[in-house]
Amino acid sequence: MPNYSLAIFDFDGTLADSFPWFIASLDQTADHFHLNRVDPAEIEALRELSSREALNHLGVPMLKLPAITLYMHKLFAEGMHDIRLFAGASDMLFALHDAGVKLALVSSNAEANVRHVLGDAAGLIDRYACGSSLWGKAQKFGAVLRALRQSPANAIAIGDEIRDIDAARQAGVAVGVTTFGYNSRKALERHAPDYLFGDYTAMTRAVVG
Template sequence: MYSLAIFDFDGTLADTLPWFAEVFNGVADRYRFRRIAPGELEALRGVENRALMRHLGISGWKVPFIAAHMRRLAARDAHRLRLFDGAEPLLRRLHDTGVTVAIVSSNTEANVRRVLGVETAGLVAHYACGASIFGKHTKFRAVLARAGVPAGRAIAIGDEIRDIHAARRAGIACGAVTWGFALPDALKAHGPDAVFERFEEIAERLG
């Protein structure tokens, strides 16, 4: 059904939530917004992104600066970040069965490639990185144009509610994974076209 699979990176292919939780309060102190209290993160995983920003007191004008700082921290700590088990076999299977693989991420392409490793990075045909927090839909459209794939043959797969909204704005199908940042029930409430609980399910649906 799909000839193009566009993946989010952090929380979808890479297990970065523990790292995010570790560095978050330091970023909050630097940019003067609310820290996440011990035990609060789990509840916040069920909150939509704009509501989460309001809860933390993050002004919109600060978001690009916070995002740039997070990218620098990810570059510093890239040697500590790892793919989820099953991510590399999935990308290889899709590649080998003729599905074009792309990555659209708020992270930098350099960081993404470093975590993937040279061999796995070579399985990805298109990178569109450095997306703004609510700007992924423009990256999705750019990947569609580069790949020469009609919107009806593409699916975007991510771990956050904003990934679902971005796919809808770009006119493509969306799949949500249950092992990333947003809680499964929060994702399901926004009606993704598919919900994946294992990497193998993605391979079965796409490959």
Template sequence: MPRYALAIFDFDGTLADSFPWFCSVLNETARRFGFREVQEQERDNLRALGSREIVAHLGVPLWKLPAIAAHMRQLNAQSQGEVRLFDGVEQALANLARHGIRIAVVSSNAEETIRRTLGRAADHVSAFDCGASLWGKSAKFKAVAKRLGIPRERAIAIGDELRDIEAARKAGMACGAVTFGYNAPAALLAQWPDLVFTDFADLQAQLTSG
């Protein structure tokens, strides 16, 4: 029997390769909302920082974050296929479901956008909880586990950012980190996540091994 009965996935940077798209719209968003633009040579340094550090570094007023998030969701909804799933996502989700592992997606992105990008892979998802604030995932992790009737100790939250690890621990769940998303692998490993995944073949192997 697999150790975890529920795998809660982040979307952007975890299931979907959205970092290139994010970089392509970031400076337009910075000009619109009045925070500092990012030079290309800065990107690797920013990948080592947590979300609070990035917000401070770019001089983003906290009161503008909801409007910025809404704007980014709107741009993503209009992207029409620019953001694609990472290789192996559909097969991995199908395999987890076959092993009796329930799947949920918790994201700040819009559910409609996520479903469109997932395509057939959405059929394997038992629950969506979308529109999370930048630091509001912990409550949503707990709500999804409660809704699906799965004890938190049998759930793992999987993401690509330091805030995903923080939220999972705050929710009393295990945390898994993928090394191919927004935050750099070294920054993630420094937080000692319970599991680390290098690709989706590795992820499904680890989660179904018991």
């Protein structure tokens, strides 16, 4: 029997290698919304911050955030042919599926974008909860648990950001984070996730046993 009967995945920075695209899209987004461009020298420092701290640091008005999110989803859709899954991500999803683990995907990205990049692995996902939400990620985790009739004690959320750790704690599920995504390993360690994953082999072992 697997260690966890449900694995809830984030997408960008967890399964998809989209951080280079994200950085490349920042100037275009800043110009479109008349915001300050990001100094390339700031990028590593931004990886130390939570998403809210990063937005505050960049001076992004919260009222503009929904429009900015939609705009970046549009840019992602236009450029997603250049975005790939991390090496080993698809094999890991197939391994978990074959072991009987239910799979869910929770992301602020659009479901159509996510499915396109997942390719053949898209059909392995038992539940998608994509798109922006006023209620945040923890509530999406709760909705997934209810829809798939799973106990929080038997579930793990896997992401790559500080906010993924916070949301998992709020939902009462275990949490693991990749060290190759949007937030740095050092930043993630400060928030004490249950697991830090440097590769998908370790991730599979933690979930399946």
